[in-house]
Amino acid sequence: MMKKYIYLTLFFSGLFFNAYAQEVVTGVVKDATGQTIPGATVVIKGTSKYVSSDLDGKFSIAALKDFPFTLQINITGYQQQEIDIYELSDEPAEIILKTANVLDEVVVIGYGTQKKGDITGSVSSVPQLALKQPISSFDRALQGAAAGVQVTQVSGQPGAAVSIRIRGGNSITGGNEPLYVIDGFPVYNSNGDASAGVTAGPSINALASLNPSDIESIEVLKDASATAIYGSRGANGVVLITTKKGKAGQNTLTYDAYYGTQQVLKKIDVMTNAKDWAILKNEARANSGKAPYYTQDQINGLGEGTDWQDAAFRSASIQNHQISMTGGDDKTRYAISGNYFKQKGVLLNTDFERYSGRVNLERDFSEKFKVGVNLTASKISAQVANAGVVNALLAMPPAVNIRDASGKYTYQSEFETPLGNPIATLEKEINYTETYRFLGNAYGEYAFFDGLVAKVSFGTDIINNKQNRFIPSDIYQGANSNPTGKAYVGSKFASTWLNENTLSYSKTINDKHSLNVVVGYTQQAFETESAIAGSQAFITDQLSYNDLASGSVYTQPESGSSAWALNSYLGRINYSIDQKYIFTVSGRADGSSRFGKDKKWGYFPSAAFAWNISKEDFLSSYKTISNLKVRLSAGVTGNQEIGQYLSLATLGSNTYFFGGQTYVGFAPNRIANPDLGWETTAQYDAGIDLSLYKNRINFVFDAYLKKTTNLLLNVPIPYTSGQTTALQNYGSVENKGIELGINTENLTGPFSWNTNFVFSVNRNKVLTLGDGADYIISGANIAQVGQPLGTFYGYQTNGLFQTGDDIANLPTINPATTKPGDRRYIDINGDGKITQADDRTFIGNAQPKFQGGITNTLSYLNFDLSIFFQGTYGNKVFNQNKQQLELLTGQQNASVTAYERWTPTNPTNDVQRAFEDPAPVNTSRYVEDGSFLRLKNITLGYNLPKNIAAKIHSNQIKVYVSAANVFTWTKYTGFDPEVSRNEQSTLNQGIDYSIYPSSKSFLAGLSISF
Structure with a gap:
């Protein structure tokens, strides 16, 4: 018994000794200058064991029993280092990391990846810092972050879509938005694609379903060499989104959160004094030959008046919470995240909310075979402002009270121009949209032998949208319907499936010739169904849209469905000699159901050449030059974004009345066009990449010329056809410009300072409109041969x-x-x-003469600071709000410029006289300079010392404060110079009328990792 006790004592003593006397490897991580590097990951290769270097660059990791083993040390911005451990040493290992070579950075391109040094096309990478702004959707992060990319925030409504133009707009009536490819799945973001058609207000951005915090990288493909492999969808550029993946040996749990408040950027100066407005009204009536509306006693009794904007705008909260887990071993990598984001709007009763989750998983079953899945699911919901509510806020006279003497909302303006109470509209109208989205793909890769890899993927994108709208009978919009009160319920279900099959081959011969070939076949199909039902004249408003049967009058229901399909063959060859001379040839053949039977297939080739001059012997003595490369490319891409069935002859339903009875019949509403084909964009690009002083200064310069032909336009046709217009291929548009990107590493060491600067110029011109046509007029805009798109047309x-x-x-x-x-x-x-x-003549243009952005990132010890400025110059805005507010009719509110109006005693030459019945005229008076410089974001962060973080077993704790849209320097008198009433329209761009205004935000955040 005593012997057994002794054995047990020795056994547990051994366990105790092993636990506390375990052998370890120690070391310190430094850069080439001898500065220590905190936060470097040290992994025992082939295992899940890892540690991070502390603030002094030191690390300690438990050794394996079996020698030798390998340590991998890596951190962003440096080349990965591997050291072999053959035995333990009392001296800490000193590990020197070299700065990552810019040419060795791997960039995602279409259907693959490439080192920067091997790229022949024009590709811009969006800095990670841009994704750390408080934004509802990642496309807003492109603003000012990539040269040649113009992002217009068309509405301040939380979750609203933006308009993006890469190297200018190509199409007049077709789509101009870029193609987004999310983890290999192509998505086109067009307004209304996921909308049931009920909501009257800003479109909710379908891309807002993707959480920006899940994104690892964004690459923007701009020239034909980069985009031709996407064929019929590459003409407007391609944005590649890669989400975060797990890494072997790095198991990390992270919680990120921020909370802040928002305020409207500015208010528009309108009359808020009721007495002054009453005097204006009387004057307008007198100038129209009418008796005064107010007596002097009534004017004296009006009081100060109502500031409708003050009543509608609020301080609104914004918050974001995310938990993510990443990691893996030498066989399996994973990344899992869950996110909650909520943004209340600065207008009453408007908001946006998103729940999302993502799972990315990769598994190596063998050295030859691996599989992976990328899955995301989300629910977004939004309460959307009525499309006319901002106009009502500006136009409602200050002499009208928000509530009457009994405390009820005032029904409407009592004056000649009927205006509903906008506060009642905001508070009582329901305008709610809810969207569920599932986007995912699964793939398998098999390496037949060294260099030859086959990949097969299947994916789906499913969007289920529900929209509810209720307009009660006790507000203006509901009471003025016949019968009173309205309710609508709409739903839309859209699904896309994708299958891609590619075969890639890579081979290096004699360390001199490098070959990479990709060929593939893809197929994609889309279908959607939608339905809308509605009722009016409800007995009670209590049930809102939840019981359409309680309305005594039913509105005509609507339903529909559509589908399209795309089959494609693609290929690309990259060939380099000594990494000096690089050739790229690519092409794609697309067969689309959207086009005529004789033009189903389109072919989109490209070719490019790059010369790495810095690798030539004659430059080897120039130590200042780290990299010098020139690029040339040419190619053709297409645009298929025109809707479905437009090449076919179709019938439309019509209602007829005969003998007191209602009948429904069908009549032709479109003639067939079997020759309807692609809009085709030919593009030529010349670029220079230059790095100086060991890559501390990096320049990227591009000059390009694009010509889009066979525009998809509605062309007048003879009345004998039974129709007035038909969609045909006519006309051409040109874009040409330059782009410059500069990235500098100004200071290194304990105090570091980096700068990223982007600048671009684009000149757009309509070359022809076909068939003798010279112009297309649409409202205040005109598309005129010889003029750029977005031109305003009116009187000087x-x-x-x-x-x-x-x-x-x-x-x-x-x-x-x-x-x-x-x-x-x-x-x-x-x-x-x-x-x-x-x-009438040309009175301005919405396109900027140039645009740019600059980001400075500074760090000292545990502090970091980023400052981001963004702006445009030379663009004009047609201020339609001002046009309405300067009518000076006395029937609605007026701009404060009314105080300077013409009178016999004040013969100004600027603001016209008050008059009851003037017609609004499109004139140069309302075209304003839309140039601006904006402090887009400023963020100050602090990493808590490691010893404090260690108390809660954390690897890192960071706190930060951030402000967005802090200051805007502009001469524009409206809410914001970044506007477009017609959202993504290229023809009708730059119009400011009744647009939900933008906001500025201030927030504090926290990031903890374990």
């Missing part, structure tokens, strides 16, 4: 008529009614009259 003004002017003999729109104080217009053709046909 040269002041006001004054007392004493011989008005009868001067050019006017209406000589019989024109009086002193009315606006003058320039007689363009000199015929003594002002007419639409002859005297």
Whole structure:
């Protein structure tokens, strides 16, 4: 018994000794200058054991019993280092990491990856820092972050879509948004794609379903060499999204969160004093030959008046929470995350909310075979502002109270222009959309032998959208319907499936010739179904949209379905000699169901050449130059974004009345066009990549020319056809420009400072519109041969008529009614009259002369600071809000410029006289300079010392404060110069009218990893 006790004592003593006397490997990680590197990951190769270097660059990791083994040391910005451990030493190992060579950085391209040094096309990488802003969708992170990419925030509504143009707009009526490829799955983000069609307000961005914090990298493919492999969808550029993946030996649990508040960027200056507005109203009536509306006693009793904007705008919260787990071993890598994001709008009762989850998993079954899945699921919901509510906030007179004497909401403005109470609209109207999305793909890769790899993937994108709208009978919009009150319920289900099959081969011969070949076949199909139902005249508003049967009058239901399919063959060959001379040839053949039976297939080739001059012997003595490469490319891409069935003859339903009965019949509404084909964009690019002083200064310069032909336009056709227009291939548009990107490492060491600068210029011009057409007019915009898209069209003004002017003999729109104080217009053709046909002209353009962004990142010890400025110059905005507010009718509110209006005692030459019935005229008066410089984001962070983090067993704890849209320097008088009433439209861009205003935010955040 005693012997057994002794054995047990010795056994547990051995365990105790092994636990506390375990042998370890110690070391310190430094850079080439001798500075220690904190946060470097040290992994025992082939195992899941890892540690991170501390603030002094030191590490300690338990040794394996079996020698030798290998340590892998890596950190972003440095080349990975491996050291073999043959025995333990009392001296710490000193590990020197070399700065990562810019040319060795791996960049994601279409259907593969490439080292930067081997790229022949124009590819921009979006800095990770851009994704750390408080944004609802990742596409907003492209703003000012990549040269040649113009991002317009078309609405401040939380979750609203943005408009993106890569190297300008190619199409007049077709789609101009880029193609997004998310972990290999192509997605086109067009407004309304996931909408049931019920919501009257800003479109909710379908891309907002993807959590920006899940993204590892964003690459923007711009020239034909980079985009031709996407064929019929590459003309507008391609944005490649790669989500975060797990890494062997790095098991990490991270919690990220931030919380903040938002405020409207600015208010528009309108009259808020009821007395002053009443005087204006009386004056407008007097100038129209009418009696005053108010007596002087009534004016004196009006009080200060209502500031409708103050009542509608609020301080709104924004918050984000994410938990993520990443890691793996030499066989399996995983990344799992869950996210909650909520942004309340700065307008009452508007908000956006997202729940999302992601799973990325890879498994090596053998050295030859591996599989993986990328899955994301999300639910987004939003309460959307009524499309006209901002206009009502600006136009509602200050003499109207928000509530009446009984405390109920005032129903409407009592004056001639009918305006509903916008506060009641915001508070009581339900405009709710809810979208569920599942996006995922699964793939398998098999290496037949060294260099030859086959990959097969299957994916699906499923969107289920539900929209509910209820307009109660006690607000203006509901009471003015006939019958009163409205409710609608709509749903839309859209699904896409994708199968891609590629075969790639890589081979290096004699360390001199390098070959990479990719060939593939892909197929994709899409189908959608939608339905809308509605009722009116409800007995009670309590049930809102939840019981359509309780409405006594049913609105006509709508339903529909559509589908498209795309089959493709693709290929690319990359060939380099000594890494000096690099050739790329690629192409794709697409067969699309969207086009005519004689034009189903399109072919999109490209070729490119790059010369790494810095590898030539004659530059070897120039130590200043780290890298010098010139690039040339040419190719053709296409655009298929025109909707479905437009090449076919179709029938439309119509309602007829015969003998007191209602009948439904069908009639032709489109003629067939079997020759309807692609819009085709030919692009030529020349670029230079230059790195100096051991890659501390990096330049990327590109010059390009794009010509888009066979535009998809609705062309007038003879009335004998039974139709007025038909979609045909006519016309062409040109874009040309330059792009510059500069990245500098200004200071290194304990205090470091990096700068990233992007700059771009694009010039757009309509070359032809086909079949003798010279222009297309749409509202305040015109597409005119020889002019850029986005051109404003109207009258040039040269002041006001004054007392004493011989008005009868001067050019006017209406000589019989024109009086002193009315606006003058320039007689363009000199015929003594002002007419639409002859005297309207070009009065500005929405496209900027140049745009850019600059980010400075500084760090010192545990502190880091980033400052991001973004701006444009030379773009114009048609301020339609100002046009309405300067009518000075006295029937609605007016701009504060009304205080400077023309009167006989104030003969100004700027603001016209008050008058009850002027017609709004598109003039140069309302075209304003939209140039701006914006402090887009500023973030200050602090990493807590390691010894503090260790108390809760954390690897890292970071706290930070951030501000977005902090200051905007601009001459524009509206809410924000970044506007476009018509959202993603290229023809009708740059119009500011009743748009949900943008906001600025201030927040604090926390990141903890274990």
